[in-house]
Amino acid sequence: MLAYTYLKKGRFELQNKPKPVLLNNQDAIIRVTLSSICTSDLHIKHGFVPRAVPGITVGHEMVGVVEEIGDAVSSVRPGDRVTVNVETFCGSCFFCRHGWVNNCTDPDGGWALGCRIDGGQAEYVRVPHADQGLNKIPDHVSDKQALLVGDLLATGYWAAKISEIQSGDTVLIIGAGPTGLCTLQCVLLQSPGQVIVCEKDPQRIRFVQENYPQVLTVYPEQALALVRETSLHGGADAVLEVAGTADSFRLAWQCARPNAVVTIVAMYDQPQVLPLPEMYGKNLIFKTGGVDGCNCSETLALIADGKIDTSLLITHTFPLRDIQAAYELFESRQDGVIKVAIMP
Numbered sequence: 001m002l003a004y005t006y007l008k009k010g011r012f013e014l015q016n017k018p019k020p021v022l023l024n025n026q027d028a029i030i031r032v033t034l035s036s037i038c039t040s041d042l043h044i045k046h047g048f049v050p051r052a053v054p055g056i057t058v059g060h061e062m063v064g065v066v067e068e069i070g071d072a073v074s075s076v077r078p079g080d081r082v083t084v085n086v087e088t089f090c091g092s093c094f095f096c097r098h099g100w101v102n103n104c105t106d107p108d109g110g111w112a113l114g115c116r117i118d119g120g121q122a123e124y125v126r127v128p129h130a131d132q133g134l135n136k137i138p139d140h141v142s143d144k145q146a147l148l149v150g151d152l153l154a155t156g157y158w159a160a161k162i163s164e165i166q167s168g169d170t171v172l173i174i175g176a177g178p179t180g181l182c183t184l185q186c187v188l189l190q191s192p193g194q195v196i197v198c199e200k201d202p203q204r205i206r207f208v209q210e211n212y213p214q215v216l217t218v219y220p221e222q223a224l225a226l227v228r229e230t231s232l233h234g235g236a237d238a239v240l241e242v243a244g245t246a247d248s249f250r251l252a253w254q255c256a257r258p259n260a261v262v263t264i265v266a267m268y269d270q271p272q273v274l275p276l277p278e279m280y281g282k283n284l285i286f287k288t289g290g291v292d293g294c295n296c297s298e299t300l301a302l303i304a305d306g307k308i309d310t311s312l313l314i315t316h317t318f319p320l321r322d323i324q325a326a327y328e329l330f331e332s333r334q335d336g337v338i339k340v341a342i343m344p
């Protein structure tokens with residue numbers, strides 16, 4: 001089968017690999033019907049993910065059809081359409097029991113797919129702990145509507161949930177890339193008073209204005225002034241940092257009101273510094289990534305009810321054999337690209 005493979009820093013290649021087989025009685029084999037390219041794939045490509053194993057098939061956001069299951073798998077059957085969670089987790093260790101599945105202590109726990117074990121930019125993928133990592137897609141929900149459930153939408157849902165947003169709050173979201181837009185949809189479900197989206201790309205600002213007219217948009221240079229003007233207590237009640245640069249990190253704590261929650265959703269490629277003397281007395285609560293992706297049944301239900309729709313974020317689709325071109329488009333941010341889907 002075709003599988004897009006991480007060879008070494010700076011190099012991915014489409015290779016022919018054997019179809020995966022069940023290795024454990026809790027595994028499932030999924031025939032991938034749609035997968036996607038994520039910014040984290042680019043992080044692997046550029047060597048920012050030290051735990052990524054050379055030789056693995058990349059891709060950790062996908063949907064498909066169950067092909068085969070191990071003896072111990074009970075939640076899905078061959079033929080079921082499923083979402084695949086970015087995180088594989090045992091469901092029973094200390095961290096899993098608290099819902100912190102990102103830190104599952106199982107050898108395959110956390111973000112393994114497309115990083116430490118073969119992922120889904122391929123025709124088939126083996127999913128360990130299938131009972132935890134797979135969710136059935138409701139009949140009237142399309143692959144495209146369900147594609148982001150396991151990773152970006154899980155991230156947005158988790159970020160909105162841990163940010164302790166109260167009804168009526170002013171919420172600042174920094175970054176309107178694909179993850180920022182998923183986060184926005186989930187934040188809007190929490191009945192905030194005002195949502196402000198800060199973004200430096202005019203195309204992305206326009207996308208937010210067109211699709212979410214109830215949201216205020218602002219460029220980074222004006223963000224601090226707008227947030228102070230719009231919020232009741234000198235800053236945002238909750239800030240969700242989804243942009244991942246030194247500037248956006250600084251803006252996040254600057255725009256927060258005292259005692260606010262600042263949720264760091266972004267993955268940085270450099271260490272970030274908090275100037276604590278300058279911040280003293282602000283009493284901020286920082287929450288850092290990454291996602292605990294264990295809410296997929298909830299987000300699938302919200303999609304089925306029409307409360308979340310991320311299909312409009314998928315602006316381009318490429319066949320697997322042209323995945324190289326898909327990466328080039330995604331990385332260059334040409335042609336209004338937000339999210340690229342890959343069809344095996």
Ligand SMILES: [Zn+2]
Pocket residue numbers: 038039040041060061086151152
């Ligand atoms: Zn991802």
Ligand SMILES: [Zn+2]
Pocket residue numbers: 089090091092093094095096097103104105106109
């Ligand atoms: Zn666990």
